[in-house]
Amino acid sequence: MHKEAAIREPLILGHKTYHDVTEDVCRPIEDKAPKMWYILFGIALIIGLYGVGCIFYLLGTGIGVWGLNKTIGWAWDITNFVWWVGIGHAGTLISAVLLLFRQKWRMAINRSAEAMTIFAVFMAGLFPLIHMGRLWVGYWTLPLPNQFGSLWVNFNSPLLWDVFAISTYLSVSLVFWYIGLIPDFATIRDRAKKPVSKKMYSILAFGWSGRAKHWNRFELVSLVLAGLATPLVFSVHSIVSFDFATSIVPGWHTTIFPPYFVAGAVFSGFAMVQTLMLVMRKAMGLEAYIHTKHVEYMNIVIMVTGSIVGTAYITELFISWYSGVEYEAYAFINRATGPYWWAYFAMMTCNVVSPQLMWFRPLRRSLIFTFIISIVVNIGMWFERYVIIVTSLHRDYLPSAWSMHYPSHIDIGVYVGTIGLFFVFFLLFARYFPVLALNEVKTILKSSGESYKNAPDTHSHNEDNHSNH
């Protein structure tokens, strides 16, 4: 067994046994939902349905109902797309990258972070689809044999790379998440009393029995999927950034985009994880598993990625001047001092200044402060995409074509609607799925649980086990 230094803070507080872990995670699923859940679910559902209504109106009428014009052909739709994909990145980072680095604190949060990823990528995928206007021809993005002459999709286009990247990312994340869920569903199945829930969880658990050979395969499959998902998560946002970086629009045509977008994605994703996790741990009584130390670790990630993003902003600004290309320089001067200065200012404050506050230990260990900053960061990251997209487009080479972007109520409705839908999915997940990887948490109970790790060493026989490894 792995031994940990006593000075390291325990990851599981209190005197938990294996059975307590099962109880703590399964009880909220088995008990009746609290009234608050119904209220939140109702609100999210109404907002989500409003968004669906807006989407139907859009599909029936055409994308002219958005506030786009001939100068600004891309605005809120692609902003929201990039924002949601970015949020999605934290889940895979936590479950895959931190698995490869053997970070045990990931186990308390990986399940819900990955659920968040999947729902966020659902929301992201919606935007390119509805931007087609004719949703029903969405399959044209696939390289299918067709009768339009032998016309294929353009494999040299970053927009097509995006189709492949997003769909691979979504489906691989889903599989990774579900393979981890199977043993936990089996736990709920074996505890279920009511026939309907017993039946449902039996189907979801795929007949998992916990045989030694199956666990052996489980561990290898998790490791290999993590190894595959790690480059995948970096490739996805790099490819999203290629949508802009391979164009010749001043302000977009920048080689710094891929690393800068990936850092930004992790930054906003962790902020979203914080927002959700701080509420969830309280509402579901999981304070012993997700506590200040976990929040602190995540805040450190936010601080580091926030600093990378800040450096990228300033580098971009410097290079636009240093390049000597006046169009490039103007794009950036216009961002900071033009009519959209307030968006640029919001982006700079939220993304560059706010994460630096995490250098102070009392602040990064304060739950209320973290909650506020996590929301500020996500507002900032939305503005980042808005600034990149709209301010680069709204003043092009021809001053007579200069324009401003004003979102229509459909723009707003679709965006707010996706937030509603996201919470509908997340609340359903929190109600019916094990929100903590409970069987994985049991594996670290002895090495990182408070009651075990600093207890006098009663398992002296553990020492001989090392020789077997």
Added chain:
Amino acid sequence: MAERVIYAMYDDDDVLKDGAKMLVAKGVKISEVFSPFPIHGIDPIIGIKNTRLGIVAFLFGITGLMLATVGMRYFMVTDWPMNIGGKPNFTYLDNLLAFVPITFEFTVLCAAHGMAITYMLRNKTLPGIPAQNPDPRTTDDKFVMEIRLSENTKYNSEELEKLLRETGLIELDQKEIK
């Protein structure tokens, strides 16, 4: 053919592991261990070989890589070469860099899904399959060792039970299984 099976239940993974080591040293064959989470180090003790699913993933990945290359060469070079800004596209190599992202994505897609499907099939875990753990508590906090009498002709059931009782188990059960 009906077979007699002994199930020994433990409430700690380390106790089970030590017990298994002791039993195996005495020549007892342990046919299965059911546990709520992976017990690290149990596989070599009860004679379980490491899985080869990693190789499967590699093979599926190579398949994906080849399919993507062959497909894109056909679409973009053989069947319908596109003139994009007059850039040369007479051979696959001319445009290779543009094909890297999709080749990578498709490789990952095939490797991940191919491995996941193989994993499900090999485990025989699919929707609708009934659970086979001998006791519902083995997915909570109990660990069960399964010993088949037919695989341990050296001992009779009383002797086996006596050996098992020395390993710190909490429950012992004998069952007829098909």
